[in-house]
Amino acid sequence: MTKASKKTYRVGIIGAGAIAQGCHLPGYKKLDNVELVAYADPNEERHAEVEELFPGMKGYKNYKSMLAKEKFDVISVCTPNRDHAKATIAALEAGCHVLCEKPMATTLKEADAMAEAAKKARKKLMVGFTHRLMAGPQACKEMLQNKQLGKPFSIRVRFAHGGPYPGWAKDPESFYNPKIAAGGAMLDMGIHAIDLALWLFGPVKSVMARAVTLVKKIKVDDNALLLLQFANGSLGSIEVGWTSKPGFTGVEIYGTEGSLICDYMKGLFLCGGKASAGQDSVTEWKTLDKAPTKGGWETEIAHWIDIVDGKAKLEMNWKAGRAALEVALAAYASSKSGKEVVLDT
Numbered sequence: 001m002t003k004a005s006k007k008t009y010r011v012g013i014i015g016a017g018a019i020a021q022g023c024h025l026p027g028y029k030k031l032d033n034v035e036l037v038a039y040a041d042p043n044e045e046r047h048a049e050v051e052e053l054f055p056g057m058k059g060y061k062n063y064k065s066m067l068a069k070e071k072f073d074v075i076s077v078c079t080p081n082r083d084h085a086k087a088t089i090a091a092l093e094a095g096c097h098v099l100c101e102k103p104m105a106t107t108l109k110e111a112d113a114m115a116e117a118a119k120k121a122r123k124k125l126m127v128g129f130t131h132r133l134m135a136g137p138q139a140c141k142e143m144l145q146n147k148q149l150g151k152p153f154s155i156r157v158r159f160a161h162g163g164p165y166p167g168w169a170k171d172p173e174s175f176y177n178p179k180i181a182a183g184g185a186m187l188d189m190g191i192h193a194i195d196l197a198l199w200l201f202g203p204v205k206s207v208m209a210r211a212v213t214l215v216k217k218i219k220v221d222d223n224a225l226l227l228l229q230f231a232n233g234s235l236g237s238i239e240v241g242w243t244s245k246p247g248f249t250g251v252e253i254y255g256t257e258g259s260l261i262c263d264y265m266k267g268l269f270l271c272g273g274k275a276s277a278g279q280d281s282v283t284e285w286k287t288l289d290k291a292p293t294k295g296g297w298e299t300e301i302a303h304w305i306d307i308v309d310g311k312a313k314l315e316m317n318w319k320a321g322r323a324a325l326e327v328a329l330a331a332y333a334s335s336k337s338g339k340e341v342v343l344d345t
């Protein structure tokens, strides 16, 4: 681990919408070693909101002008998906460490260009895979590492809600426009689910998927199902949607010695004992945590600044961002062709 510094980091934001206002800006504001310097967003309404909520920051309409005029150590890229790569590369070339929102990019070519830019600039590039920082998924990771479930053989991740409705996203249309978002529920929520599955179970060998538009009158998928085969032979299923009340939201992991149910609404549970379902007398349920979503956005920015400062390891790096994107794009290809897609990795 590198030695931590006493530096104050000058921070800028590209895209000052919901995730910037709900996670990045408040997260930076809490930190003593950060100065919030400026933000760029073409929309006037964002300027009024940021001036009120985070007074003292300079506002720009265009991130290129902002990067040319101001000096930053750190940039958060919080634009719609289409601009993640361009804005990240511009910020890296301006000498900044970059936290880029998910999905890292819309194509693997863009992801590779971002990785090259980070290597060339010798700067850190993190992707905002928030769920990894929640208490429940972290406990799952630890129990898998400690082999507490015996041999793990399957994982299911389900994330669903009503979609990027007004009241959350400042510009919901940017999520529904295929030219801006490059995908629907699968790229938006599925990318988090895919990242969790890869983080917990390792690389994926093949994908079969259906990404469809079932309810909303939009040009991108509002529901998707993925069947994953991991390189280690185990199985995964992912279910995401923009059309339901949340219902079960979270992660289930099944191993020969135990089942872990990480229900984001209800808690983290371990099912063990000696018998199978139906034989209640010898099946044991244990509540491990009543608040499995603790952490996440609340801790993401402090964790990121610790990484920049050399106090924490960068794990949600461009390799993780690219790997999740590769699976999501393979899932779209499978949905289109109706066939299983085998990955190179």
Ligand SMILES: NC(=O)c1ccc[n+]([C@@H]2O[C@H](COP(=O)([O-])OP(=O)(O)OC[C@H]3O[C@@H](n4cnc5c(N)ncnc54)[C@H](O)[C@@H]3O)[C@@H](O)[C@H]2O)c1
Binding pocket: 014, 015, 016, 017, 018, 019, 020, 040, 041, 042, 043, 046, 063, 078, 079, 080, 081, 083, 101, 102, 103, 128, 129, 130, 168, 169, 170, 171, 172, 174, 188
């Ligand atoms: N990690 C998470 O849990 C999480 C949650 C929500 C959103 N996100 C991601 O964050 C990104 C933004 O989502 P959001 O919900 O904040 O959307 P939003 O519509 O609320 O905000 C996007 C903002 O970007 C601005 N913008 C558009 N083009 C720009 C450009 N070229 N330069 C600067 N600003 C530009 C828009 O004017 C808008 O204010 C998306 O990629 C989304 O997938 C991540």
